[in-house]
Amino acid sequence: MKEKIAGGVYSPIDQTGDSWQFVEKLAAHAVEKLGVKFLYGTTVEGLDIEGDRVRAVMTSAGPIAGDAVVISLGPESGLLGRRYSIDLPVYPVKGYTATIPLEDKSKGPTMGGVDEDQLIAYSRLGNRLRLASTAEFTGFDRTLRPSDFAAMFRTGKDLFPGAFDEKTAELWAGLRPMMPNSVPVIGLARYTNLYLDTGHGHVGWTMACGSGKFLADLVAGRKPDIDPRGLVYRN
Ligand SMILES: Cc1cc2nc3c(=O)[nH]c(=O)nc-3n(C[C@H](O)[C@H](O)[C@H](O)COP(=O)(O)OP(=O)(O)OC[C@H]3O[C@@H](n4cnc5c(N)ncnc54)[C@H](O)[C@@H]3O)c2cc1C
Structure with a gap:
């Protein structure tokens, strides 16, 4: 093989990790230290909309109300979004x-x-x-x-x-x-408490922590570390 390789591009900051191990440990940390409740095996069936806000997420385990709702369903995000007139071409x-x-x-x-x-x-x-x-x-x-x-x-x-x-x-x-332009969509969409965090394409794990931090800042009303222009949803 060596004789077939003319050269390569070396990136010393490139990193490798086991994404499965990462999410398992992160979930355990979130449950133990942050009081997060995961509902595994539960399907999101729709949104219960009241006026300009989402009152609850309708799931196979019943309605779940919350102050803020985030659509982060991977490639299925567009299917749910389009049912509520959110034009999301994921x-x-x-x-x-x-x-x-x-x-x-x-x-x-x-x-x-x-x-x-x-x-x-x-x-x-x-x-x-x-x-x-x-x-x-x-x-x-x-x-x-x-x-x-x-x-x-x-x-x-x-x-x-x-x-x-x-x-x-x-x-x-x-x-x-x-997404058609390979840029994720992170931010409010159509309703006063409905957010998107999706469309990360082929680098979703790489961008996961940064996107989560960015979205958390938006939901909490803090100034994000990076310029939100270009990432926000426009209908
Ligand atoms: C072959 C391959 C290699 C990749 N390599 C890399 C890489 O090296 N580095 C990198 O950063 N990224 C890589 N990626 C991309 C990365 O996997 C994605 O960008 C990332 O998984 C997107 O995360 P997500 O949470 O937005 O969506 P997903 O990981 O798709 O998660 C969405 C979740 O929503 C759930 N869901 C969907 N609909 C419903 C519903 N109605 N009710 C309840 N739950 C629902 C799904 O079950 C799923 O668990 C790769 C992808 C592939 C396919």
Whole structure:
């Protein structure tokens, strides 16, 4: 492979992490230290609107009232928003990842990167290699087939020969909540207590903490750290 690589762009501030571990630990912290209540397995069915505000979120566990409501449903955000005349062009763009235990750790990458020719990203998660690729327009379909991963494994083997056996891979397909201009929408929308925090596309985890802080400042009436222009919703 080395003889095929002319060069690369090195970013020393690039970081890799396990997003699953991050959200698990964050949720545990939120429950234990901040008194947050998560309602897992509960579906949002609609909004109960009264005049210019949302009175409650209608869910499979019954209505839930609150001072402020945030639509943050990933690619499904647009489906809910449009029912309340919020023109939110968030669209699902499907991608795949394969996470594979490294058979020979010395042959795996030591940092994350992207093969820009094949558009396949790789990262090292401890003793595992994660490969990610593909942007498909297939609506809300989250199914996966072995053939969806063929190019990814081919490139992975080319880049890191002898590092892994794809038969042991954990396969995943997910939907990126894409906006046409790749800029998320964060802020008030149509009602006096309804906020959006969605449309982060292919970098939603990277932007998650910053977006949360920005939105929390808006909801609390504080001046956000960054200029809100460009992020706010306009109907
Ligand atoms: C292959 C792939 C690789 C990626 N790689 C990276 C990366 O390296 N770095 C990065 O920063 N980002 C990456 N992303 C993007 C990142 O995953 C998304 O931007 C991020 O998950 C968006 O977060 P979200 O909370 O807005 O939406 P989601 O993660 O989609 O979460 C929305 C949640 O809302 C729930 N929901 C939807 N409708 C309802 C309803 N009616 N009732 C109740 N719950 C509902 C869903 O179940 C889901 O849990 C990648 C995405 C893909 C597909």
